Amino acid sequence: MELRNQTAVSEFHLLGLTDNHKLLPLIFTMFFSMYLTTVLGNLLIIITVVSGSQLHTPMYFFLSILSINDICYSTVTIPKMLVNIQEHDDSISYIECLCQIFFFSVFCAMENFLLAVMAYDRYVAICKPLRYMVIMNPICCALMVLLSFFLSVMDALLHSLMVLRLSFCTDLEIPQFFCELAQVIKLACSDTFLNNLFIFAAAVVFAGGPICGIVFSYIYIVSSVLRMPSSGGRHRAFSTCASHLSVVSLFYGTGLGVCISSAMTDSLRSTAMASVMYSALPPLLNPFIYSIRNREMNETLRKLAGRLTYHV
Template identity: 55%
Template sequence: MEPRNLTAISEFLLLGFSKEPAFQPLIFGLFLSMYLITVFGNLLIILAISSDSHLHTPMYFFLANLSFVDICFTSTTIPKMLWNIQTQSKVITYEDCITQMYFFLLFAGLDNYILTVMAYDRFLAICHPLHYTVSMNPRLCGLLVLVSWIMSVLHSLLQTSVVLRLSFCTDLEIPHFFCEIKQVVQLACSDTFLNDMVMYFGAGLLGGGPLAGILYSYSKIVSSICGISSAQGKYKAFSTCASHLSVVFLFYCTSLGVYLSSTATQSSYSGATASVMYTVVTPMLNPFIYSLRNRDIKRALKKSFGKETMKGPIALGQLHLMAELKA
């Protein structure tokens, strides 16, 4: 078959999870619920941190950034999937596919880097507590987030730019619910050696590097905690890392599970189903992990909603008082 350039075809087909029409309403309701929980849960974390001055610390600054990235991460894939189910269409244009791929890689990279930065923050707080406030100053916090953005943007640009050089045949069905880069490259008729090398490089840059930094930070943290004499001190030090460690474990285990399952099986829909774990489930669970065991977040949320509930009675009382004065 003679390969043709994709610009002449101009669209892909996203196969999603199931071809059965009877399952589509169930899938729509399930993913809409998970998406709304993810967005509102992470927005509550951002609201709590921004409204409470006691939470204006490096740890919660990075957590607010992680919540923002999680909202953007799920928003790159789920709304399009829901729209396709609602309109009973599987089409995504070439331009939309490249755009979705770019932002998906961007926010996936940011998730990795911010989790690494949070591990570094915990390393300084536990291993070097006397120098923590001086070392982890607002300027360094902003610089770490800025570098994370720059690295993610450059990586995403590199990955999507090498996809633009590919030529595609007429079979443009993607067995996924979004434009996953590996699935798109497999549809190409032209040589994909450069794309494969760039993807391996990206996997090392986004996976191996940050994971090595996290493991190194926690190896030092564990050795420092073991050196604490009191059991209460050990528990307090470990409790500051428990939420972050849970998120790291969930994110990396689900991500690795996706790629291991995709290489172990040839099922068209297995990769899409497995990808739900780290693209939807993990961002949805992050607010629960950070809020259920965190008294500061709970207090800030109660304080925020307490103020909102008091505004109504106060405003009505002021109006009543003004009416009496006028009379």
């Protein structure tokens, strides 16, 4: 078969979650509701952190950055899916597909780094409480966020450039509701060994590094907490980590679930359904996890709601 250069590719086709057109209105309603809840929930977290002076600490600064990232994370994929369903058109242009790959990689990697930074923040707060505000000063916090963003952009840029070198044939159907990097690479007619090698190397460095940072931070946290003489102190220390641990479990748990699902089934539809877990659920549930399990956040939310009710 003769290979076509990637410049000749005008569009891909997103097969979505089902080929049953009768289910499309239900899927549209479900994903529209999820996206709206994701945006409003994360905006509420940001507004709450900004409006509550007692929340102007490194932990809540990182939480507000995580919320901004979660809004962007969902915006990369879901709106395009909703437009395609509404217009009864499954196509996505080559440029749009590359942009989805780039930005999805950026915000996915950024989520990864932010969770590691937040774990380090909890480590300093519990293991070095007297030096917490010195170590986690505003400049240091801003630099950690900027470094996380820079590394995420570099990772995504390299992935995107590696896709640009590929040639594609006639079968341009992606069994997903967005341009997932691994699925796009599978459509290539040219050699993809370097692409797959780079994906593995990037996963080891850009995902393995933060995961190791989270694990080691919590090893030290648990060790320090268990040495505390007061049971009340141990409870308070663990409670400050509960929300973060829940978010970490959700993010990496859904990612692991997708890997297991892909390995155990050959059904492309099942893989597409599994991808919803790591692309849509974490941004949706993160605001609820932090608002439900965090006493300071709850108090600030009640005060904010009271002020809004009073003015209305």
